[in-house]
Amino acid sequence: MATVGQKVVLITGCSSGIGLKIAVLLAKDENQRYHVIATMRDLKRKDKLLEAAGDTYGKTLSLLTLDVCSEESVKQCINNVKDRHIDVLINNAGIGLVGPLESIGIDEMKKVFETNFFGVIRMIKEVMPDMKKRRSGHIIVMSSAMGLQGVVFNDVYAASKFAMEGFCESLAVQLLKFHVKMSMIEPGPVHTEFEMKMLEDVSQKEYPGADPDTVHYFKKVYLPSSVDIFQTLGQTPDDIAKCTKKVIEASSPRFRNLTNPLYTPIVALKMADETGGLSVNAFYHLLFNLGGLMHISMTVLRWMTCGCLRSRTISPN
Numbered sequence: 489m490a491t492v493g494q495k496v497v498l499i500t501g502c503s504s505g506i507g508l509k510i511a512v513l514l515a516k517d518e519n520q521r522y523h524v525i526a527t528m529r530d531l532k533r534k535d536k537l538l539e540a541a542g543d544t545y546g547k548t549l550s551l552l553t554l555d556v557c558s559e560e561s562v563k564q565c566i567n568n569v570k571d572r573h574i575d576v577l578i579n580n581a582g583i584g585l586v587g588p589l590e591s592i593g594i595d596e597m598k599k600v601f602e603t604n605f606f607g608v609i610r611m612i613k614e615v616m617p618d619m620k621k622r623r624s625g626h627i628i629v630m631s632s633a634m635g636l637q638g639v640v641f642n643d644v645y646a647a648s649k650f651a652m653e654g655f656c657e658s659l660a661v662q663l664l665k666f667h668v669k670m671s672m673i674e675p676g677p678v679h680t681e682f683e684m685k686m687l688e689d690v691s692q693k694e695y696p697g698a699d700p701d702t703v704h705y706f707k708k709v710y711l712p713s714s715v716d717i718f719q720t721l722g723q724t725p726d727d728i729a730k731c732t733k734k735v736i737e738a739s740s741p742r743f744r745n746l747t748n749p750l751y752t753p754i755v756a757l758k759m760a761d762e763t764g765g766l767s768v769n770a771f772y773h774l775l776f777n778l779g780g781l782m783h784i785s786m787t788v789l790r791w792m793t794c795g796c797l798r799s800r801t802i803s804p805n
C-alpha cells in the first residue's frame with residue numbers, strides 16, 4: 489500500500505518490455521517516491537517482472553490483473569486500488585501488426601484498435617473522473633513515432649497510434665482546465681518482445697490474398713530495411729523507461745516526447761510540406777530506390793558507432 493507522500497503509479501502491460509522496465513525503475517526509486525501498481529492480463533506471466541523487481545515487490549510494487557480489452561477487468565482492477573486513487577496512469581499495453589493489407593482480416597485489425605486505442609480509452613474513462621475531481625493527476629500514453637509518421641506495411645498499427653494521438657491532443661486541452669497533465673511517449677524502434685513477435689509472426693505467415701509483387705516488396709525490401717533500422721537505431725526498453733521517468737518528474741511535462749531525436753527530422757519533414765508529397769516521396773525513394781544504399785549506410789553507421797547511437801538517443805534532455 490502507498491505511504492503518505494508516495495505517488496501511486498498504475499501501469500498497463502507489465503509482463504514484458506517497456507512496461508516491465510518502467511515498473512521496476514519506478515519501484516526502485518532511491519527516494520521511494522512511487523508506489524507502483526504493475527498490471528498484466530495474465531498473472532502467470534509475472535515471474536520476469538518479479539525477478540527484476542527483487543525485494544521491491546510487496547513494498548513499492550504490487551501486482552494486479554488487468555486486460556485493457558475487457559471493461560469488466562478494467563473496472564475490477566481500478567476498484568481494487570485503495571480509494572481508486574491513481575496519481576499517474578501509464579497506458580503502455582499494446583500490440584503490433586505488420587504485413588500486406590490484403591492478407592490481414594478485419595478481425596485482426598479490430599484487435600489492434602481494441603488494444604491500442606479502445607484499451608487506452610477504457611483506462612482513461614475509468615481513472616480520469618477521479619483525477620478531475622481531485623484537480624491533479626498525470627495520464628501518460630505509450631504512443632510511437634508511428635503515431636506521427638506512417639510507415640509502409642504498418643498501416644493499421646500506425647493508424648491505431650495516430651488515432652491515439654488525435655484523441656489525446658483533443659482531451660489534453662480539457663484536462664488542462666482540471667490541472668490534469670497528459671503526455672505522449674513516442675519511441676522509434678525498441679528491442680522488446682514486440683520486435684520478436686513481429687519477426688516470428690512474419691516467418692510463419694503465407695500472406696494469402698496478397699499478390700506476389702506485394703509479398704516480394706514486403707519480405708525482400710521492407711523487412712530487411714526494418715531489421716537494419718532496429719539493429720542500428722533501436723533503443724532499449726530501459727532507455728524508454730528512463731525517458732518516461734523524466735516525463736513523470738518534470739514540473740511542466742511536455743505533451744509530446746519523441747524518445748529518439750534521430751526521428752525528429754522525419755516529423756519535421758512532414759510538417760514542412762502541407763501537401764504531404766515530400767514525406768510520401770522521401771519514404772518511397774528510401775525504400776524502393778535507395779534500399780541498398782540505406783543498408784550500406786546502416787552497416788557503416790553500426791560499425792563506426794559500435795552501437796553507441798542507441799545509447800545517445802534518449803530524449804527529452
Ligand SMILES: NC(=O)c1ccc[n+]([C@@H]2O[C@H](COP(=O)([O-])OP(=O)(O)OC[C@H]3O[C@@H](n4cnc5c(N)ncnc54)[C@H](OP(=O)(O)O)[C@@H]3O)[C@@H](O)[C@H]2O)c1
Nearest residue numbers: 501503504505506555556580581582632677678680681682
Ligand atoms: N517495441 C517497439 O519497437 C515499440 C516502439 C514504439 C512504441 N511501442 C509501444 O510500446 C508499448 C509496449 O510495447 P513493448 O515494445 O514493450 O512490447 P511487448 O514486450 O510485447 O509488451 C507489450 C505488453 O502489452 C501487454 N498487452 C497486450 N495486450 C494486452 C491487453 N489486452 N491487456 C493488457 N496488456 C496487454 C502484453 O502482455 P502479454 O504478455 O499478456 O501479451 C505485454 O505486457 C506498446 O504500446 C507499443 O505499441 C513499442
